[in-house]
Amino acid sequence: MKPNKLLKTLSLVVAVGLPLSVLSAELVRWTDDGGRLHYGVITDVPPRYADRVESASAPLPPGTTACEARWHRYASSAACFDQYRVVGGGLKPEAFQRCTEVPQPDPCN
Template structure:
């Protein structure tokens, strides 16, 4: 079972999310994970920030990996949101749409 989980995690990491600006992943003091551009990382968490494409820690479940991929996709699209709503057309050229996972 562990080998299957590892293979799924590796395939998710290899597929990645197409990013226009390199996104970063960081964890706050409460353990919540965030994604955003380097400029979005609060100064106090800068030392914890890693590129979003960095492999997830060992022990990450398949479901958790899917949620991370979804969050990275959403952060990519956030860069192209318009003030009045909607997205700039290039968002769909530079970001990969990832559906919300159906696992918890």
């Protein structure tokens, strides 16, 4: 393959592949100074909490109740869908292919 054609092909692969990798950013969770758990993508994490980041799919801490686990699943689902929100409140169609819809659970007692 000629160098010029190779460069064009490589540029096309990067141009197409980069946006796809951004869309499939891994969800993470972190705890703030007040002990509140947050979900989002790595770019959502304030720098001061960078050392508290873990994958959103990591096991929950021991002692987590079933009710708390349901709320964690719900918050993780909401964070996933947040990546696909558009101006005006809609969602991009691919959100339903990449995220799992979890209904809001009842409050914990």
